[in-house]
Amino acid sequence: MSREEEGEPPRDRLARAALTRIAEPGDETVGRWVAELGPAEVWEAVCEDRRLPAASADRWAGLRLRAARAAPERDLRVIARLGGRFLCPGDREWPTQLDALGAARPLGLWVRGACSLRFVALRSVALVGARACTDYGTHVACECAGALAERGWTVVSGAAYGIDAAAHRGALAAGGPTVAVLACGVDVDYPAAHQELLRAIAECGLVLAELPPGEHPTRGRFVQRNRVIAALTRGTVVVEAARRSGSLNTARHARRLGRHLMAVPGPVTSGLSAGTLRLLREDAVPVGDAAQIVELVGDIGELAEEKEAAVVPRDLLAPQAGLVLDALPVSRPTEAAEVARRACTSERAALARLRELSTLGFVERVGDRWQLRRGAGRHAEPCAHPAPAGG
Amino acid sequence: MSREEEGEPPRDRLARAALTRIAEPGDETVGRWVAELGPAEVWEAVCEDRRLPAASADRWAGLRLRAARAAPERDLRVIARLGGRFLCPGDREWPTQLDALGAARPLGLWVRGACSLRFVALRSVALVGARACTDYGTHVACECAGALAERGWTVVSGAAYGIDAAAHRGALAAGGPTVAVLACGVDVDYPAAHQELLRAIAECGLVLAELPPGEHPTRGRFVQRNRVIAALTRGTVVVEAARRSGSLNTARHARRLGRHLMAVPGPVTSGLSAGTLRLLREDAVPVGDAAQIVELVGDIGELAEEKEAAVVPRDLLAPQAGLVLDALPVSRPTEAAEVARRACTSERAALARLRELSTLGFVERVGDRWQLRRGAGRHAEPCAHPAPAGG
CATH class of the missing domain: 3.40.50.450 (Rossmann fold)
Known part of the structure; x- marks a missing residue:
């Protein structure tokens, strides 16, 4: 980005570059001086030993000791040689979210x-x-x-x-x-x-x-x-x-x-x-x-994909059908009357559910008895079933 | 706990035992019947086929099918033989927090x-x-x-x-x-x-x-x-x-x-x-x-122990002393003037801090220079320092 597009005059940019050399990052006192007086005025005050408010004698002496060795033009030449640049607040490339740091915003x-x-x-x-x-x-x-x-x-x-x-x-x-x-x-x-x-x-x-x-x-x-x-x-x-x-x-x-x-x-x-x-x-x-x-x-609308596992057919069964499916013993074909007792329903209702489950592929008829179809979604161990998602 | 201490009459206890055999756990319909009519009345209604409200014909038939095989006296004998017991709401041993389940409270x-x-x-x-x-x-x-x-x-x-x-x-x-x-x-x-x-x-x-x-x-x-x-x-x-x-x-x-x-x-x-x-x-x-x-x-006052690591002495230093400690090069003894410049303070203040740090065992004097004391809490790599707990 060329110098002409940037906001601050070259004198202020040079002063900011110098100030990054003498103030530690996050120094809020220096940040406030810059906000109130402008960077060039602060830099000149240090160079000319015009002590600014809120600086103890030690603080001020420390800044002056560092300033004696600062060479902002040289630093800007160094960064240019590195193919880099020095960004200041107000520059097009300056990320304005840094302003949230207030007086501790980078110089x-x-x-x-x-x-x-x-x-x-x-x-x-x-x-x-x-x-x-x-x-x-x-x-x-x-x-x-x-x-x-x-x-x-x-x-x-x-x-x-x-x-x-x-x-x-x-x-x-x-x-x-x-x-x-x-x-x-x-x-x-x-x-x-x-x-x-x-x-x-x-x-x-x-x-x-x-x-x-x-x-x-x-x-x-x-x-x-x-x-x-x-x-x-x-x-x-x-x-x-x-x-x-x-x-x-x-x-x-x-x-x-x-x-x-x-x-x-x-x-x-x-x-x-x-x-x-x-x-x-x-x-x-x-x-x-x-x-x-x-x-x-992210912005609204940029939501995480729903990563739910595919719905297991077993979960789609009506509660009564589920009870009847639970009621079928694993080991042997069973009469509808016993299924009804185990499922706590009438024999008529149990038969209706068994036919439904047969259509859905869960069970099959063997003579006048009913049994689970192998690999049809109800496992041998009831406790191996996941709980229903909505339960 | 002897029977006399318990709240419900034996007839109700027997009915509850029977109902646990015929109703599935969490059955809110049966729970509401029991709450309204009492367990004995509900059990008798099932035995005598007096259909209760909110029960479909199938539901009722299922309860009756199961009731035909229920034998609560035998169940109570079995649990006693196992050295166990049957607890009912109202018993001294009943955990009243189960009442939060409302109509789905265990029978x-x-x-x-x-x-x-x-x-x-x-x-x-x-x-x-x-x-x-x-x-x-x-x-x-x-x-x-x-x-x-x-x-x-x-x-x-x-x-x-x-x-x-x-x-x-x-x-x-x-x-x-x-x-x-x-x-x-x-x-x-x-x-x-x-x-x-x-x-x-x-x-x-x-x-x-x-x-x-x-x-x-x-x-x-x-x-x-x-x-x-x-x-x-x-x-x-x-x-x-x-x-x-x-x-x-x-x-x-x-x-x-x-x-x-x-x-x-x-x-x-x-x-x-x-x-x-x-x-x-x-x-x-x-x-x-x-x-x-x-x-x-837990109850109030039953708090987790504070598991904070022991405070590292480095963390107890005043900020200015910390800056001076940071400013001491790892590799060589350094003059106070250079320490001052690195720490951005006056030479006088740097010297005062160095003496303080020497008393605390962080640094030592070598002629007119200062150096880090080995193993005194500041590591060779600045980036190996943990951040200050309060920072």
Whole structure:
């Protein structure tokens, strides 16, 4: 997207780029300054040491220490060389759902990849979870991500080991765009083993970060990164999470932002289900596949297919016919009188029902007795019958 | 309990015993007749062929066919020989929570075992699920049942293969009474392989049925049996259930009766989680252990223990101290000025925090530089940190 199409004047864009270098992601004080004074004025105040309100002397000194090394023109050249760009609020490509973060809205986003962030994030779901996950978690994350991509949904995650990587890979395998939100610069391959994955994501989707090129992750940056994942998407799905998992932090952000919060149930005997069980016991919606996710986050009309098993003919019988069918012994042909007694009806009524059941293929006549037809829907063990769906 | 203590006159008790032989469990028409006319009057009307209202000719004929073979005195002798008894509404031992079934309330209950049904059912939970369950389901059912028994709760189930048997066995292993509600006579070992289990249940708990001795199960009787399990207990827990499982029928009864409905989550990749996932997506409360079950069905004050992991010291740090800790590089001792820049604070403030962190054992001084103390709660990989619990 060319510079002319963007909203803010170059001076403000440059200031935002500089501010992403000196303020930690999610810094609401800086966010409020920018909202009130504009980015250029804030940046100049820092450079010229005109201390702004609500900044302690230490805070201000820290910003000045960082500002001394900031070089926003160079950062913009670096991101351009990477084939990327720096997005600002007001840009056509800016995803306005981030405005829900209020003063903690990112000052700007450093982006690698050809897609439009606004477009791909429009119908997007966050899929996050444990790094040290099990094969079960990997499988579910990969399957869900693939099926979401096939339905035209973008999977957003954090490019971490485990569930995050499985989610990105599942989406990529289905040929869908996927978005990795990093807690470091978009040129920093973190974790290092995901260099190839991050390259693939940037090629088919987007890699983005609030932090300018070269910045490294810290604990606090991971926590703040999670708010961007939650805010970008219509809902967050947690797949496998220990009791104290970082993905529960993403879940809290999603909840606070009023986005849909979902969790994939897992065996309660697994420590990696403790976090998801907790979410489920709070307010998360249990989901088992992409259809159920889309049912929740999708537009009206985009409902999950009904996955009911085919109706078993036995279930279609009138209650009285069912009773008569139950009354037929498994082992031997039986007279109508005994069937009537077992079914608690008259012999006449039992005969009528037996003829009906014979037409439907459930029973057959043997002389003046009646017997079950082999393989006709009533099993040998009554207790092997499923309960009637409507019962 | 001696006959004198019971409420109904012997004539009514005998009539109820006879009616359990001729009416199918849950028959609301017969239930209404008994409520309006009294059991003896209803029984005499059938014997003397005085057709009662709301009975079709066929229905009436069926009742008469069965009545011709009924022998309630003999049934009462049989149950006494089994060391059992026949309970009627109004008896001291009658569990009044069954009255919630209205006209479908059992006409009476045939019981084997020494405990008082009313007493053991007072604090009881139904644990039901798939017959063809997995090791996971067996394990969870057995564990939950054992822990419930240890907390003084009675486990009620249906003595079927799979989850039912695991629930009974878990309760027995913990030395607790458990109640098996059968869809046949209490002298009929169904399934046959559970003869030994049923004997053990009758010894330490109770085996009961609406049907008189000698009756065999039918599909309809299983369905009606489930309503008794649901009505006897404060809540129903479903452990592993396929999409069309009989235990979902018990769940529906529990829901209709306003009892607590719970489900144990399982891997969504398993067909035996389809039923529980469905319940969870409706209104069932997810539970993973006995504490969570008791938290729901128990009296106020009987809450689950807080199972939070021990607080990690890192979480107790003030945010500014956390930022400074994050700012210390893993690999090398660092000067306070650089720490300040990384943490975005003044050098003075950074130094103060570093001294604080040193006292707390997180960092140590090396000449005029600072470094992380090995194994002091901050891991090498920032992303390996759990998110702060409050974040």
